[in-house]
Amino acid sequence: MLDLLETDGYAGLTIEGVARRSGVNKTTLYRWWPSKPSLVAATFRHAIARDLPVPDTGTLHGDLTALLRSKAAFFADGPGRLAADVLAHTGADAELGRLADELLGQHCAHVAELTGRARARGELTGPVDDALLADLLLGPVWLRAVVTHRPLPPADADALVDTLLAGLPTDRGRQR
Numbered sequence: 736m737l738d739l740l741e742t743d744g745y746a747g748l749t750i751e752g753v754a755r756r757s758g759v760n761k762t763t764l765y766r767w768w769p770s771k772p773s774l775v776a777a778t779f780r781h782a783i784a785r786d787l788p789v790p791d792t793g794t795l796h797g798d799l800t801a802l803l804r805s806k807a808a809f810f811a812d813g814p815g816r817l818a819a820d821v822l823a824h825t826g827a828d829a830e831l832g833r834l835a836d837e838l839l840g841q842h843c844a845h846v847a848e849l850t851g852r853a854r855a856r857g858e859l860t861g862p863v864d865d866a867l868l869a870d871l872l873l874g875p876v877w878l879r880a881v882v883t884h885r886p887l888p889p890a891d892a893d894a895l896v897d898t899l900l901a902g903l904p905t906d907r908g909r910q911r
Contacts, residue, residue, distance in 0.1 A: 737817060739752055739756055740775070740820070745775065746824075772828040780837070782814040783838070787845075789848050789849065794853075795852075795858045795900070796896060798849040798852070798853070803887075806842065807876050811880070811886035816880070818838075819880035819884075839869070845869075846869040846872065850863050863904070868899070
């Protein structure tokens with residue numbers, strides 16, 4: 736199905752086309768997935784099931800930069816690029832909205848793991864809202880992937896992390 740999304744895009748994808756490509760009746764597809772959004776969401780849950788690894792570079796700066804770079808690379812190519820096309824339609828369908836919420840939740844969990852390690856190392860000296868930090872990190876990636884269709888260059892990821900860390904309560908001497 737990812738190949739159909741690649742050629743037709745989300746807007747052009749039809750259950751009939753999926754049935755034709757897979758060699759099954761569309762009633763078989765509808766038995767498992769009642770709508771195009773539910774079929775697409777299931778496909779992406781399967782394709783994205785392999786969690787992107789959570790980096791451990793030994794510093795908060797390194798971890799956040801590596802995480803941001805990996806998310807940017809994911810949305811720039813392959814299933815991630817197709818997911819960006821699908822995510823552009825989340826406002827129109829509750830199932831796709833749930834898929835977006837799952838992806839955001841996974842990202843927030845990754846950030847919480849990184850800040851937890853940074854606290855244990857003594858790099859973070861005050862409270863940090865992990866969900867807000869996750870939004871601030873991923874927001875530019877999603878904006879570019881879903882709205883402008885331009886990848887976030889690695890240098891921009893570095894600059895973004897530098898800017899964010901300037902506002903966090905950290906032990907500056909232990910950051911890099």
